[in-house]
Amino acid sequence: MTGTIAIAPVVVALVAGTTTLLARRWPRLQQTVSIGSALAYAYSVALLVRTVVFAPDGAAIAYQLGGWHAPFGITLVADALAVFMLAMTAIVAVYAVIFSVRFIEAANQRVYYHPLFHFLLLGVTGAFLTGDLFNLFVWFEVMLMASYVFVSFYGNSEHTAAAVRYVVLNVVGSALMLLGIGGLYATTGTLNMADMAQQLAQPGVDIRPVVGLSAFVFVTFALKAGLAPFQFWVPSAYRSAPIPIVAIFVGATKKVGIYAIIRLYFTVFGTANVTVAAPGITGRSPLVLLAPVLLTVGVLSVLVGGFGAVTRDSLDGLFAYSSIGQLGFVVIPLGIAAAAPSESLRQSGILAALVFALHHALTKSVLFFSTGVIRDATGTTRLSELGGIGKRSPAFAGVFLVGGLSLIGIPPLAGFFGKLFVFNAAARQFAAATSGDIAATGSALAILLVLLLGAVLTVLYSTRAWMGSVWGHETEAVAMGTIDRVEVTVLATLAVVVVVVGVGFEPVYHFADAAARAAIDTEAYTEAVGVGGG
Amino acid sequence: MTTVIMRTTARVVVPIILVVAISLFLQGHNLPGGGFIGGVLTVVAFTLVYVSYNLDYLEIGVLDRDVDPSRAIGEHRTVATYRRLFMFGLGVIVASGLAGPVFGEAFLSQAFVVIHLPLFGAVELASALLFDVGIFCVVVGGLLTIFSVVGAE
Numbered sequence: 001m002t003g004t005i006a007i008a009p010v011v012v013a014l015v016a017g018t019t020t021l022l023a024r025r026w027p028r029l030q031q032t033v034s035i036g037s038a039l040a041y042a043y044s045v046a047l048l049v050r051t052v053v054f055a056p057d058g059a060a061i062a063y064q065l066g067g068w069h070a071p072f073g074i075t076l077v078a079d080a081l082a083v084f085m086l087a088m089t090a091i092v093a094v095y096a097v098i099f100s101v102r103f104i105e106a107a108n109q110r111v112y113y114h115p116l117f118h119f120l121l122l123g124v125t126g127a128f129l130t131g132d133l134f135n136l137f138v139w140f141e142v143m144l145m146a147s148y149v150f151v152s153f154y155g156n157s158e159h160t161a162a163a164v165r166y167v168v169l170n171v172v173g174s175a176l177m178l179l180g181i182g183g184l185y186a187t188t189g190t191l192n193m194a195d196m197a198q199q200l201a202q203p204g205v206d207i208r209p210v211v212g213l214s215a216f217v218f219v220t221f222a223l224k225a226g227l228a229p230f231q232f233w234v235p236s237a238y239r240s241a242p243i244p245i246v247a248i249f250v251g252a253t254k255k256v257g258i259y260a261i262i263r264l265y266f267t268v269f270g271t272a273n274v275t276v277a278a279p280g281i282t283g284r285s286p287l288v289l290l291a292p293v294l295l296t297v298g299v300l301s302v303l304v305g306g307f308g309a310v311t312r313d314s315l316d317g318l319f320a321y322s323s324i325g326q327l328g329f330v331v332i333p334l335g336i337a338a339a340a341p342s343e344s345l346r347q348s349g350i351l352a353a354l355v356f357a358l359h360h361a362l363t364k365s366v367l368f369f370s371t372g373v374i375r376d377a378t379g380t381t382r383l384s385e386l387g388g389i390g391k392r393s394p395a396f397a398g399v400f401l402v403g404g405l406s407l408i409g410i411p412p413l414a415g416f417f418g419k420l421f422v423f424n425a426a427a428r429q430f431a432a433a434t435s436g437d438i439a440a441t442g443s444a445l446a447i448l449l450v451l452l453l454g455a456v457l458t459v460l461y462s463t464r465a466w467m468g469s470v471w472g473h474e475t476e477a478v479a480m481g482t483i484d485r486v487e488v489t490v491l492a493t494l495a496v497v498v499v500v501v502g503v504g505f506e507p508v509y510h511f512a513d514a515a516a517r518a519a520i521d522t523e524a525y526t527e528a529v530g531v532g533g534g
Numbered sequence: 535m536t537t538v539i540m541r542t543t544a545r546v547v548v549p550i551i552l553v554v555a556i557s558l559f560l561q562g563h564n565l566p567g568g569g570f571i572g573g574v575l576t577v578v579a580f581t582l583v584y585v586s587y588n589l590d591y592l593e594i595g596v597l598d599r600d601v602d603p604s605r606a607i608g609e610h611r612t613v614a615t616y617r618r619l620f621m622f623g624l625g626v627i628v629a630s631g632l633a634g635p636v637f638g639e640a641f642l643s644q645a646f647v648v649i650h651l652p653l654f655g656a657v658e659l660a661s662a663l664l665f666d667v668g669i670f671c672v673v674v675g676g677l678l679t680i681f682s683v684v685g686a687e
Contacts, residue, residue, distance in 0.1 A: 004635065004641075007641050011631075011632070011641065014628055014631075015628055015632075017624075018621075018624045018625060018628045021621055021624060022621055022625065063640070063641075064640060065640060065641060065642055066634070066640055066641070066642040066643045066644065067634075067639060067640040067643040
């Protein structure tokens with residue numbers, strides 16, 4: 001059976017969820033199985049990465065589930081874009097599991113923590129791999145079911161309130177998505193994404209309903225990604241969920257929204273031919289319509305996230321708002337890519353978004369885990385009650401510094417390349433726009449300025465987090481607590497990963513570039529799925 | 535809700551619901567129906583018993599066992615059984631999915647044989663039924679756990 005490797009991460013996560021559930025009575029065994037499965041997951045993803053991207057004859061792999069062939073059955077497609085996302089998820093997941101075993105109280109770990117963790121991972125993995133629109137919806141639901149439990153995990157009134165908000169928003173989102181998918185099925189007659197791309201590329205197809213219906217789906221993706229103006233649920237949900245899970249939310253679940261936008265719009269709708277004649281925008285692809293939406297959403301997110309983070313008084317609230325802003329940095333280059341007139345600018349826009357997403361997943365995990373260490377030691381995350389941790393644990397301060405500097409974008413850390421590519425894409429768009437009319441030049445300049453403002457805000461709130469917790473006088477809460485050495489050691493290795501991604505950037509660039517190329521290469525995608533030419 | 539009318543209706547309706555549930559469950563791989571809908575209908579039958587009698591009736595009245603009122607509902611024997619049923623179902627689903635790769639087929643692929651039995655004639659035995667058993671157990675176990683725990687609060 002060819003392409004079995006493509007399904008390996010899904011099966012590993014599924015088996016892991018089931019076995020940890022069965023091993024519930026033996027906590028030690030359960031933890032061992034959980035960590036072992038996470039490592040097995042990472043290994044299967046690594047194999048997949050090697051086969052798809054780094055092998056000399058690397059190409060996208062498709063797996064026809066249950067032997068039913070596309071476009072009738074459900075196809076799993078592992079192309080460079082999907083495995084890039086999986087690799088990111090795998091790194092965060094391994095650290096989250098190891099950190100959980102140490103961080104979450106033993107009694108709480110026994111309350112179905114590990115099974116739910118692996119089912120969350122299963123949902124994320126499935127969403128990245130599936131090549132079927134309805135199946136994407138199903139994986140979203142799998143992911144959400146586990147997330148609901150995690151948001152209300154500690155069960156106090158504030159957690160329950162956050163969970164209710166989260167559930168209501170996501171149920172509305174799911175309903176809209178289902179409506180959109182139903183409409184797309186009714187208009188194109190297929191749910192298989194590759195098949196849909198082909199149907200839409202044919203001349204004479206009326207694509208206007210598709211463009212309208214896809215707005216429903218877009219809203220849900222933006223909701224999942226926590227982009228402004230759909231960011232309401234983010235701060236309260238992040239403060240309620242267990243911290244290792246927040247790392248998964250930031251590193252994986254949010255990225256599912258971003259991935260879905262890239263996959264659906266750039267790969268599937270990108271080839272469609274439609275004459276757009278809305279005021280101010282003209283072009284021959286649905287992407288042209290998407291561009292102003294993405295740019296607006298991105299600019300809003302950068303501003304809301306940045307200003308929100310600067311004004312928060314607790315570490316977890318600060319980082320929650322910061323992750324809204326950072327997602328803006330992912331979406332703005334996507335908007336630039338959507339508006340791009342040339343193939344090369346489009347590719348570099350997606351490349352920038354992917355590199356930034358990777359950086360954000362790693363860096364924010366470091367910072368959220370650090371918040372966890374602080375809360376574990378002192379029992380609080382309020383900046384007013386913290387201070388002087390640097391004196392107590394220089395090692396921890398070092399890790400926190402790496403996270404903070406990477407967030408700001410200091411070379412040679414991962415964050416530097418993230419910011420570099422985003423600004424590169426924005427600058428290239430500005431250069432291309434200066435030859436055009438005054439409106440285009442103005443908007444390109446505005447985007448550049450917003451990015452700059454966002455970067456300045458990042459410096460501001462990172463400094464605030466650092467000054468408030470690591471420097472300054474040792475407060476009572478800090479003096480009473482002890483920093484857990486094992487947690488810091490685990491964190492230090494993750495900080496090393498952040499440095500390594502920055503220093504040894506060459507293969508990462510190669511990987512992200514392959515992913516960006518895969519995102520816009522619809523032909524290769526349909527060929528891999530096996531509906532090409534039909 | 536525990537009126538005489540309710541109880542009498544439940545007595546008549548519950549067996550009918552269960553029979554319909556089983557028939558839907560058995561035809562699932564060829565016709566509308568299947569593990570999920572069969573499981574949900576079964577849960578409806580159980581819930582009707584819970585609503586028209588009470589939460590302990592199943593244990594005391596049907597199974598003839600004692601109930602220790604001081605224990606939380608989550609530790610009752612019926613609820614523990616529901617939980618085990620859920621886990622068993624999940625195990626069956628994973629195993630039946632993995633059976634495909636073991637025989638060199640795709641994950642989740644299914645097969646069937648037609649056998650001839652006296653009286654019944656040709657009977658189709660599909661491996662999809664095994665997968666459906668898993669789903670049925672997960673649905674019944676999961677939903678009944680939720681209903682009895684939430685119902686007790």
